[in-house]
Amino acid sequence: MANDTIKAVSEPTLRRLPLYHRLLKTAAQDGLEFSSCSFIGSMLNVEPTLVRKDLAVTGIVGKPKVGYEVKALVDAIEQFLGWRNITDAFLVGVGSLGTALLGYEKFNHYGFRIVAAFDNDPAKVGTEIHGRQVFDIDKLPDLADRMHILMGIITTPVEAAQPTAEIMVVSGIRAIWNLTPTSIKVPEGIIVQNEDIFASLAILSSKLEAALRGRPGKES
Amino acid sequence: MANDTIKAVSEPTLRRLPLYHRLLKTAAQDGLEFSSCSFIGSMLNVEPTLVRKDLAVTGIVGKPKVGYEVKALVDAIEQFLGWRNITDAFLVGVGSLGTALLGYEKFNHYGFRIVAAFDNDPAKVGTEIHGRQVFDIDKLPDLADRMHILMGIITTPVEAAQPTAEIMVVSGIRAIWNLTPTSIKVPEGIIVQNEDIFASLAILSSKLEAALRGRPGKES
DNA sequence: TAGATTGTTAATCGATTAACAATC
DNA sequence: TAGATTGTTAATCGATTAACAATC
Secondary structure, three states: OOHHHOOOOOHHHHHHHHHHHHHHHHHHHOOOOEEOHHHHHHHHOOOHHHHHHHHHOOOOOOEOOOEEEHHHHHHHHHHHHOOOOOEEEEEEOOOHHHHHHHHOHHHHHHOEEEEEEEEOOOOOOOOEEOOEEEEEHHHHHHHHHHHOOOEEEEOOOHHHHHHHHHHHHHOOOOEEEEOOOOOOOOOOOOEEEEOOHHHHHHHHHHHHHHHHHOOOOOOO | OOOOOOOOOOHHHHHHHHHHHHHHHHHHHOOOOEEOHHHHHHHHOOOHHHHHHHHHOOOOOOEOOOEEEHHHHHHHHHHHHOOOOOEEEEEEOOOHHHHHHHHOHHHHHHOEEEEEEEEOOOOOOOOEEOOEEEEEHHHHHHHHHHHOOOEEEEOOOHHHHHHHHHHHHHOOOOEEEEOOOOOOOOOOOOEEEEOOHHHHHHHHHHHHHHHHHOOOOOOO
């Protein structure tokens, strides 16, 4: 693989890969050895050609008339998505969502392990949640440095998101998963993934509104 | 369709509207009366023209040289997204994420109110979480019918998502917010919004993997 | 082989960006 | 008025879909 020919993978593709992975992993457990793009596509409502293009990024090649080897494909997707190399992460903001995430046992299947939590609430500092200690936010830079932490998760209230991100960045953290409903600003080279569940809710809300009452402001 | 003048609003637009709303609401509280698209765009890293096109869906018109009236815009976005008409919703699956959602006080700012929760775990049924009672899942159809519930939220384990959706559909629920990492199948006319936080995580994971190992990623 | 399925190139579709006329 | 900003139409860009040759 010549480096200059490799193209950046599109975000839609990255969003579909976990869907393929889940389907194929289940199928593998049920004994399926080979799978075609049409099968995958029909199960997930994705065009077979698109499936083929998505799978191409993993480097796996299929066999005409047979399809792809399911186990190899599952492995290749995991490898591609970085799920095989567990990255230690810090979580900041031990509210209800932060606590929920700390309770997710399966996080390490996705390449992550939350190793410590942080908060600025003295009542929470010093406690332990799902086996992880809660530290004062002031301790983050030193601990991140000593533990070589590269990933941070923000589950603070919205107004604390930006300051938290800045603390993370100066502490050497290079990838931030931001679960607050705001988009944070970071220097060049820092990877940020904003996950705004209220934006998702807005879509549902809007569609229901449209279905029940029709669009406001556009009298027909 | 025919000569229907109402065009469907694109999903990217629907995702940006809450961002504009939040910015403008804060700005209004700070005393800002008028705002231009360039201001909004520069704050949120969105092209001014795109902001203008997005805002057009709300029906609000701006004044050349002045911009848009902030308060009117905030109201119009809320109206458009359906945040002004509170919809009662049922939540199924009282795990860590479900509990976290039940704790969100601000849900009604987004047009929702979770009025009851359901689970199939006898240990949870009969308890109360953040002021909402937990019922057995078998009680859902009857209660949904009597309370005219139109919206359902699924926070069950992944394998229970599809059966739960089917119960919701036969109970008259018309919009489903699915927070499990699987895409559920529903009949024509039912609105579904899948919110897969692990897909978001996959993107972050993949980008970090790319950055650490030299595969070209898509920096934001 | 014959035919299903892959891998790849071309066409289409939709969203974003650019250009520009209207207007306060 | 002059100029900033809107609203709208055209150009661009990128992702999806269609077409088709290669191949097991």
